[in-house]
Structures are given as C-alpha cells and as structure tokens.
Amino acid sequence: MYQISLIYLHVSKRWRPAALALFTAIILAASGAVAATQGVTVAVTADVFMPDVQVVSDVIMANPSVSAVLLAGDTSNDKTTPVESYREIYKGTYDRFISKIYPCPGNHDAKSEPPFSGYCEFWGEAAHAPEMYYSFDLGGWHVVSLDSVTFVVGGEKADAQLDWLKKDLAANPRAPTLAYWHYPLFSNAKHGGYPKMKPLWDVLYAHGPALVMTGHNHVYERFAPMNSVGERVPETEGIQEFLICPGGARTVNNESKETSGPRSEKFEGGTQHVGFFTLFPNGAFSYDILSVSSKGATEVVDKGAGNLLGGPIPAGN
Numbered sequence: 001m002y003q004i005s006l007i008y009l010h011v012s013k014r015w016r017p018a019a020l021a022l023f024t025a026i027i028l029a030a031s032g033a034v035a036a037t038q039g040v041t042v043a044v045t046a047d048v049f050m051p052d053v054q055v056v057s058d059v060i061m062a063n064p065s066v067s068a069v070l071l072a073g074d075t076s077n078d079k080t081t082p083v084e085s086y087r088e089i090y091k092g093t094y095d096r097f098i099s100k101i102y103p104c105p106g107n108h109d110a111k112s113e114p115p116f117s118g119y120c121e122f123w124g125e126a127a128h129a130p131e132m133y134y135s136f137d138l139g140g141w142h143v144v145s146l147d148s149v150t151f152v153v154g155g156e157k158a159d160a161q162l163d164w165l166k167k168d169l170a171a172n173p174r175a176p177t178l179a180y181w182h183y184p185l186f187s188n189a190k191h192g193g194y195p196k197m198k199p200l201w202d203v204l205y206a207h208g209p210a211l212v213m214t215g216h217n218h219v220y221e222r223f224a225p226m227n228s229v230g231e232r233v234p235e236t237e238g239i240q241e242f243l244i245c246p247g248g249a250r251t252v253n254n255e256s257k258e259t260s261g262p263r264s265e266k267f268e269g270g271t272q273h274v275g276f277f278t279l280f281p282n283g284a285f286s287y288d289i290l291s292v293s294s295k296g297a298t299e300v301v302d303k304g305a306g307n308l309l310g311g312p313i314p315a316g317n
Contacts, residue, residue: 038280038281039139039278039279039280039281039284039285039286039314040067040068040138040139040278040279041063041065041066041067041276041277041278041279042066042067042068042069042070042138042178042276042277042279043060043063043066043068043069043070043274043275043276044069044070044072044180044213044242044244044274044275044276044277045060045069045071045072045215045244045245045246045247045272045273045274045275046071046072046073046074046106046182046214046215046216046244046245046246046247047073047074047077047106047108047215047216047218047245047246047247047248047249048071048074048075048076048077048089048090048094048246048247048248048249049074049076049077049078049089049246049248049249049250050089050248050249051248051250051294052246052248052249052272052292052294053089053093053094053247053248053249054092054093054248055248055272055292055293055294055295055296056093056246056247056248056272056274056292057093057094057096057097057248058296059274059290059292059296059298060094060097060274061096061097063276065278066097066100066276067100067138067139068100068101068102068138068143069094069097069100069101069102070102070104070143070145070180070213071101071102071103071104071247072104072106072180072181072182072213072214072215072244072245073104073105073106073107073109073148073149073181073182073183073214073215073216074106074107074108074109074182074215074216074245074249075103075104075105075106075109075119075122075123076089076108076109076118076119076122077106077108077246077248077249078108078111079108079111080111080112081108081109081110081111081112081118081119082112082113082117082118083112083117083118083121083122084118085118086118086119086122086123087122089248090122093248101126102126102136102143102145103119103123103126103127103145104132104133104145104146104147104148104180104181104182105119105127105132105147105148105149105150105182106148106149106182106215106216107149107182107183107216109149110149116129116132119132120132128145131147131160131161131164132147132150133145133146133147133161133164133165135168135172137172137175138279139279139280139281140175140176140279140280140281140282141175141176141177141178141279141281142169142172142175142176142177142178143177143178143179143180144165144168144169144177144178144179144180145179145180145181146161146165146179146180146181146200147161147181148181148182148183148194148197148200148214149182149183151181151196151197151200152183152194152196152197154196162199162200162203165200165203165204166203169203169204169207170207173207176209176210176279176283176285176308176309177204177207177208177209177210177211177308178210178211178212178213178277178279179200179204179210179211179212179213180212180213180214181197181200181212181213181214182214182215182216183196183197183214183216184197184214184215184216184217184221184241184243185197185198185200185201185212185214185228185241186223186226186230186241186261186262186264187214187216187217187219187221187243187261187264188221188261188263188264188267189217189218189219189221189243189252189267189269190217190218190252191216191217192217192261193261198228198229201227201228201239202228204239205227205228205238205239208237208308209225209235209236209237209238209239209308209309210239210240210308211239211240211242211277211285211308212239212240212241212242213241213242213243213244213275214241214242214243214244215243215244215245215246215247216243216245217243217245217252218245218246218249218250218251218252218269219243219245219251219252219267219268219269219273220242220243220244220245220266220267220268220269220273220275220289220291220301220302221241221242221243221264221266221267221268222240222241222242222243222264222265222266222289222302222304223240223241223242223262223264223265224238224240224262224265225237225238225239225240226238226239226240226241226262227239230261230262232262235306235307235308236307236308236309236310240306242275242287242289243264244273244274244275244289245273246272246273247272247273247274248272251269251270251271251272252269252270253269253270254269266301266302268289268291268301268302271291271292271293272291272292272293272294273289273290273291273292273301274289274290274292275287275288275289275290276288276289276290278314280314282307282309282311282312283307283308283309283310283311284305284306284307284308284309284311284312284313284314285305285306285307285308285314286303286304286305286313286314287302287303287304287305288300288302288303289301289302289303
C-alpha cells in the first residue's frame with residue numbers, strides 16, 4: 001500500500017483519476033485472492049464403533065484446523081443403539097470434539113425402540129428431530145445433511161424431505177454445495193449402491209455441481225463427477241461422490257464383483273478412513289484421505305483438488 005501511494009504521488013494530476021481506478025482494482029483483486037485462500041477444513045467419516053473408534057478419533061483430534069466433523073450416518077454402528085450405546089462409544093473418543101460434530105442418521109441409528117430414539121436423545125438439538133435433515137453454511141459453502149434411511153422407505157416423509165431439499169437449494173442459488181447422508185447411490189463394495197437415492201441426486205444435479213459424502217459400506221471410494229444415472233460429466237456440472245468409512249467399525253476388504261453401475265476411480269478397503277476437506281469460498285476444494293490402522297498409523301491413500309465453479313484450483317494439489 002505504501003509503495004502504491006508513492007507511485008500515485010508521482011503520477012501527473014491529469015492521469016491521477018485513471019491511476020486511482022487502476023490501483024483500486026489491484027487492491028480489490030488482491031483482497032479477493034486472499035479471501036479465496038482462507039479455506040475451512042472439515043473432517044468426514046461414518047460408521048462409528050469398535051474396535052478402532054479410539055484411533056480414528058485420535059486422528060481427527062490431532063488436526064487443529066478442523067472446523068466441523070461430518071458423520072455420514074451410523075453414528076453408532078452397534079447391533080442395537082439405545083442412548084447408552086452412544087455414551088459408551090463416544091466417551092473419551094469422539095466426545096472430545098462433539099461440539100464440532102454434525103451428524104446424520106444411518107440404518108444402525110434406527111436400531112432402538114422406538115426407531116432413532118437413542119440417536120435423537122444422544123444428539124439432542126444436533127439431531128434436528130423429528131425430520132433429521134437440515135442445512136447450514138460454512139466457509140462460503142452450503143452444507144446439507146439428509147436422512148437417507150427414511151428416504152429409501154418412500155411415502156410422505158420421503159416426499160416431504162425431497163420438497164424441503166428443493167426449497168433449501170433454491171434459497172441458496174450461488175453457494176457451492178456439499179451434501180452428506182448414509183446410503184450411497186453408487187458403490188462397488190459389498191452392499192453396493194442404493195438406486196432409491198436417485199431422486200435426491202436428481203434434485204442436486206438440477207441445482208448445480210456438488211460434493212456428496214456417504215458411508216455404510218465400510219470402505220473408501222471416490223467417483224468421477226457424474227449425473228444421477230452414472231454418466232461422467234464435467235466437474236462444474238456433476239456430483240462427485242466420496243464414500244468415506246468406517247470411522248471405527250469393522251472394515252471391508254475388497255470390491256464386490258456382483259455390484260453394477262459405474263466403477264469408482266479409487267477404492268481402498270481393509271482399514272479405517274477419515275477425509276479432510278478444505279473448502280474455499282470461490283468453490284475450490286482440496287482433500288486428503290487418510291487410512292488409519294488399528295495401531296493408529298496413518299497413510300494418505302488419496303488426495304486431490306478441484307473447483308465446482310470453474311475457478312482456480314488450490315496450489316499444491
């Protein structure tokens with residue numbers, strides 16, 4: 001700024017208005033560049049349970065830059081999930097950063113009487129009961145948490161959620177979007193994908209490009225940007241699905257030969273997984289996916305970057 005002031009003083013009076021306009025444009029551009037580099041980091045995983053809930057939570061805890069933790073369902077992967085199950089699993093593990101956690105329900109979260117009662121009691125206001133879907137803004141992004149378990153059942157509750165999603169996205173037309181839920185539309189792992197999730201993809205795809213985080217299948221997978229029928233499309237048009245789990249529960253090792261649909265660009269089984277995504281206000285994002293062994297050893301098994309809005313991609317990725 002000091003140097004610019006000196007230059008301005010040496011410009012003849014005749015050209016000072018033009019110089020002032022130029023200097024203003026330079027300052028505004030520099031401010032925009034700084035803002036674009038100030039991203040927020042979110043951690044993503046799903047399927048929380050033994051035997052490795054401690055080591056996975058340790059990895060998240062060790063990253064001080066994490067602003068939010070997105071749990072893509074099965075926030076307790078126990079066989080039954082009364083509130084006591086959550087309290088036992090989270091004690092000394094995920095409860096160390098529980099104020100940062102944004103949950104969504106999975107099929108195991110329904111395994112209480114009545115269904116989801118343990119989930120809703122444990123998470124309190126964060127459960128957003130009775131609907132169990134909600135949205136919030138973070139770092140210039142619009143983040144949407146959905147209830148895929150109730151949605152695949154169909155009926156009035158599914159229709160209401162779909163209608164809510166349409167209105168929610170319409171109210172946020174320009175922000176880059178990240179959505180997360182439990183059941184993946186596409187997967188090459190044991191349980192495969194869930195075609196009944198397609199209507200949610202249709203709504204997201206009609207709105208614009210998005211990142212989608214899912215769980216359920218206890219592996220890590222990354223797919224290319226696609227439309228809702230699995231056709232590859234440009235990043236600035238499509239939805240890129242990341243399946244990131246488990247977050248402590250028992251792992252799955254291999255791809256299934258019986259699943260249909262598109263193949264993932266990256267598949268990693270046999271370990272726990274946590275994704276760290278840095279989101280930038282200009283639509284850019286970068287990610288590092290870590291595998292976590294039962295002894296707590298970590299390895300970056302996938303990394304990359306992109307920009308949903310077609311702008312610059314973060315350096316170093």
